[in-house]
Amino acid sequence: SSSRASCNMDAFKLMKELRVNHEHEVYYLPKETGLMLIESTTRDDNRISAKCRNAKVEDLWSLTSFFGYSTQTFVLAVNLLDRFLAMMRIQPKHLSCVSLSCLHMAAKVTEEECNLTPTDELIRIGQCRFTVADLGRMEKIVAEKLNFNSKAITALTFLHLYHQILLSHSTDRKETLNLEKLEAQLKACLCRISFSKAKPSILALSLLRQEIEAIQSEDMLEIACHIQRHLKIADGELLLWRERVAQCLSDYASPECSKPNHRKLQWIVSRRTAQNLHSYRIVPELPTIPEGCWDESESEDSCEDVMSSGEESLSSSLGSDAEGPFFPLHIRRQKHCQHLLT
Amino acid sequence: MGLAGAVCVLQEPSLRMCLTDVPASEQPELFLKKLQQCCTIFDFMDTLSDLKMKEYKRSTLNELVDYVTVSRGYLTEQAYPEVVKMVSHNIFRTLPPSDSNEFDPEEDEPTLEASWPHLQLVYEFFIRFLESQEFQPSIAKKYIDQKFVLQLLELFDSEDPRERDYLKTVLHRIYGKFLGLRAFIRKQINNIFLRFVYETEHFNGVAELLEILGSIINGFALPLKAEHKQFLVKVLIPLHTVRSLSLFHAQLAYCIVQFLEKDPTLTEPVIRGLLKFWPKTCSQKEVMFLGELEEILDVIEPTQFVKIQEPLFKQISRCVSSPHFQVAERALYYWNNEYIMSLIEENSSVILPIMFTSLYRISKEHWNPAIVALVYNVLKAFMEMNSTLFDELTATYKSDRQREKKKEKDREELWKKLQDLELKRGLRSDGIIPT
Numbered sequence: 001s002s003s004r005a006s007c008n009m010d011a012f013k014l015m016k017e018l019r020v021n022h023e024h025e026v027y028y029l030p031k032e033t034g035l036m037l038i039e040s041t042t043r044d045d046n047r048i049s050a051k052c053r054n055a056k057v058e059d060l061w062s063l064t065s066f067f068g069y070s071t072q073t074f075v076l077a078v079n080l081l082d083r084f085l086a087m088m089r090i091q092p093k094h095l096s097c098v099s100l101s102c103l104h105m106a107a108k109v110t111e112e113e114c115n116l117t118p119t120d121e122l123i124r125i126g127q128c129r130f131t132v133a134d135l136g137r138m139e140k141i142v143a144e145k146l147n148f149n150s151k152a153i154t155a156l157t158f159l160h161l162y163h164q165i166l167l168s169h170s171t172d173r174k175e176t177l178n179l180e181k182l183e184a185q186l187k188a189c190l191c192r193i194s195f196s197k198a199k200p201s202i203l204a205l206s207l208l209r210q211e212i213e214a215i216q217s218e219d220m221l222e223i224a225c226h227i228q229r230h231l232k233i234a235d236g237e238l239l240l241w242r243e244r245v246a247q248c249l250s251d252y253a254s255p256e257c258s259k260p261n262h263r264k265l266q267w268i269v270s271r272r273t274a275q276n277l278h279s280y281r282i283v284p285e286l287p288t289i290p291e292g293c294w295d296e297s298e299s300e301d302s303c304e305d306v307m308s309s310g311e312e313s314l315s316s317s318l319g320s321d322a323e324g325p326f327f328p329l330h331i332r333r334q335k336h337c338q339h340l341l342t
Numbered sequence: 343m344g345l346a347g348a349v350c351v352l353q354e355p356s357l358r359m360c361l362t363d364v365p366a367s368e369q370p371e372l373f374l375k376k377l378q379q380c381c382t383i384f385d386f387m388d389t390l391s392d393l394k395m396k397e398y399k400r401s402t403l404n405e406l407v408d409y410v411t412v413s414r415g416y417l418t419e420q421a422y423p424e425v426v427k428m429v430s431h432n433i434f435r436t437l438p439p440s441d442s443n444e445f446d447p448e449e450d451e452p453t454l455e456a457s458w459p460h461l462q463l464v465y466e467f468f469i470r471f472l473e474s475q476e477f478q479p480s481i482a483k484k485y486i487d488q489k490f491v492l493q494l495l496e497l498f499d500s501e502d503p504r505e506r507d508y509l510k511t512v513l514h515r516i517y518g519k520f521l522g523l524r525a526f527i528r529k530q531i532n533n534i535f536l537r538f539v540y541e542t543e544h545f546n547g548v549a550e551l552l553e554i555l556g557s558i559i560n561g562f563a564l565p566l567k568a569e570h571k572q573f574l575v576k577v578l579i580p581l582h583t584v585r586s587l588s589l590f591h592a593q594l595a596y597c598i599v600q601f602l603e604k605d606p607t608l609t610e611p612v613i614r615g616l617l618k619f620w621p622k623t624c625s626q627k628e629v630m631f632l633g634e635l636e637e638i639l640d641v642i643e644p645t646q647f648v649k650i651q652e653p654l655f656k657q658i659s660r661c662v663s664s665p666h667f668q669v670a671e672r673a674l675y676y677w678n679n680e681y682i683m684s685l686i687e688e689n690s691s692v693i694l695p696i697m698f699t700s701l702y703r704i705s706k707e708h709w710n711p712a713i714v715a716l717v718y719n720v721l722k723a724f725m726e727m728n729s730t731l732f733d734e735l736t737a738t739y740k741s742d743r744q745r746e747k748k749k750e751k752d753r754e755e756l757w758k759k760l761q762d763l764e765l766k767r768g769l770r771s772d773g774i775i776p777t
Contacts, residue, residue, distance in 0.1 A: 058726070061725075062718070062721070062722045062725055065721070065725065065736060066705060066718055066721060066722075068706070124711070124715065125714070125715055125718050127715075180737050184730075184733040184737075187733075188729065252729055252730065253730050265719045265722065265723075266719075267675065267678045267716065267719060268712060268715065268716075269671050269675060269712070269716075270667070270668065270671060270712065272668060273629075273668055273671050273672055273675070276629065276633065276672075277633075277675070282553075282592045282593060282596050284553075284556055284557060284560070284596065285553070286510070286511075286514050286553060286554060286556070286557040287557060288557050288560040288561045289514070289517060289518045289557050289558050289560075289561045290561040290563075291558070291561050291562050291563045292521065292563070
């Protein structure tokens with residue numbers, strides 16, 4: 001019973017933490033009008049569109065994954081990016097620099113120093129055109145505009161809290177939610193700017209509810225509803241976001257692959273390899289000599305008769321020795337002797 | 343005809359006349375006489391001897407070349423044996439042995455044929471003779487027979503690339519015009535290659551013979567004869583194992599691809615053959631194999647691709663991890679090929695798991711930064727192809743790594759505990775710390 005009591009204590013503490021985060025999440029929301037402006041922009045060389053923001057966030061995910069950064073770093077980077085884009089009008093050509101700054105800033109907060117990728121490597125792998133100094137300057141600008149402090153409350157914050165709450169309530173440990181799977185799904189949602197309009201607590205709860213429904217756990221459903229009541233989230237709002245999340249996740253899980261819709265990647269190879277790539281594909285000089293069905297009939301060679309009688313089967317095992325009358329006798333004998341020796 | 347005989351002939355006034363100077367009725371006879379004259383062989387190793395006679399023969403040969411190219415009605419039945427005799431006298435000879443035993447065809451300069459000023463014209467003449475509108479194979483086949491072809495093939499071992507180039511054209515024309523010799527020629531080339539692969543690893547004319555074969559393969563009738571398929575599997579594939587592959591690889595790859603375009607069902611045995619003979623110690627060869635493989639994949643049918651994708655990508659996965667950066671680079675560049683990418687996309691659920699571990703590992707561990715950048719491109723492509731699978735594999739990889747790290751840590755702690763125990767035991771007994 002004492003363990004039950006400590007469990008209850010944990011549950012109580014968690015709920016309190018939940019409430020506090022919920023109160024403050026609004027401070028970390030990107031400006032909605034700014035987001036809507038981006039969403040409504042179509043092809044325009046002077047303004048960021050939803051399409052190019054989404055593509056850039058996918059790039060950020062690629063880099064996060066490549067450098068072994070955590071999901072936390074990624075989510076924080078996207079949060080910084082969206083907040084900045086929602087308040088500042090920037091030209092598309094600067095988007096690379098802005099997004100990479102956000103990634104680097106987020107990594108400095110979340111990752112251990114020994115795991116931080118140096119900025120020149122970030123730029124090189126990201127195939128960007130600006131310098132390390134440019135990146136440094138941009139970081140300062142972003143930090144200033146966002147009054148950046150290291151704590152940002154994101155959907156991931158709530159996902160972790162919800163997960164802990166579920167764990168603390170579970171009696172038999174039979175059913176647990178896969179946190180990694182939820183994180184991957186969150187990542188998929190964040191690649192679409194529309195989800196940046198959602199309150200992090202609601203977005204996280206939507207993901208939670210979708211997964212609970214998938215595994216059909218009544219206990220967990222009860223706890224989830226308890227959370228919803230605790231945070232006073234309206235049914236209508238939750239339903240709206242759950243529908244959108246469901247749509248996004250079905251696209252994410254579909255077997256059809258998406259073709260990259262942004263600029264082609266650079267394939268830089270060494271000079272020697274580049275020289276050899278196509279130089280040795282020969283263009284035939286000699287004209288084709290068509291084989292005629294009358295070929296063999298005019299020949300005086302005796303081996304013709306042997307070959308025209310029936311099809312020989314193609315041996316698929318290439319280790320077999322030279323066989324058949326087509327091959328000279330002394331080669332066959334040689335191979336046979338080798339066989340005897342082994 | 344000895345040298346003295348040649349001088350006598352020279353002194354005959356009629357022979358000093360050009361073919362174009364005499365009336366048409368006398369031309370055939372003069373033609374024959376000039377052919378006979380050119381049967382005399384001069385020694386070019388001695389650069390100072392018989393300069394005047396050499397020049398005379400050269401100009402006569404030149405004349406014959408021009409004559410054969412434009413004239414009409416010169417080719418009587420008597421001409422055929424004389425032409426073949428003249429050509430045989432001039433070109434059929436024992437090839438000089440190589441200067442050194444260690445002649446490396448890839449590195450050393452070839453020994454050129456000293457008598458080239460005459461030899462070239464003889465070849466030139468012979469080719470135009472074969473290509474002439476008046477040429478009749480039915481007459482010629484009495485003189486251009488198996489024995490002639492056999493001697494011709496031996497000449498392909500000449501070190502002089504110019505001579506081999508002419509021989510290539512000559513044999514190509516003979517193959518085209520003499521249907522009765524075709525099977526024989528194929529069989530002899532077969533023998534040459536087999537001897538080359540399994541006995542000597544020495545023959546200078548492999549590239550030229552392969553070029554001829556390319557034009558023959560290109561013309562194969564469908565369905566392919568069993569003989570041809572055997573040739574592919576028993577001769578062309580093993581040719582890949584030879585040390586001097588770089589000298590003829592382009593031509594060999596062309597032959598292979600032509601075969602596959604004729605009969606796509608040969609794809610599986612061909613690729614399995616290449617994988618079986620994949621170079622293990624020679625990186626330059628590995629790069630060649632990768633190039634050839636890409637050419638094959640460029641024309642592969644999707645149904646065939648599916649049959650060999652697993653062993654194929656297991657090998658590519660090894661190449662990508664190669665510490666030799668050119669091998670890794672060449673393998674990674676496959677992902678820049680649109681058609682290959684489309685095949686990979688269709689089968690990403692099979693291919694991605696095979697490639698994933700090596701790609702991820704070398705992104706962290708490879709010494710060459712250019713390789714790391716290319717790996718990023720490949721991983722990004724996979725990520726976009728199949729996000730769910732990619733995320734699963736990443737998660738598995740990470741947890742595997744964590745498990746490994748924990749094991750290592752446990753092991754270290756165990757050793758540390760043992761060390762501490764040892765120390766304590768040592769101290770208790772006699773107070774002296776054991777060394």
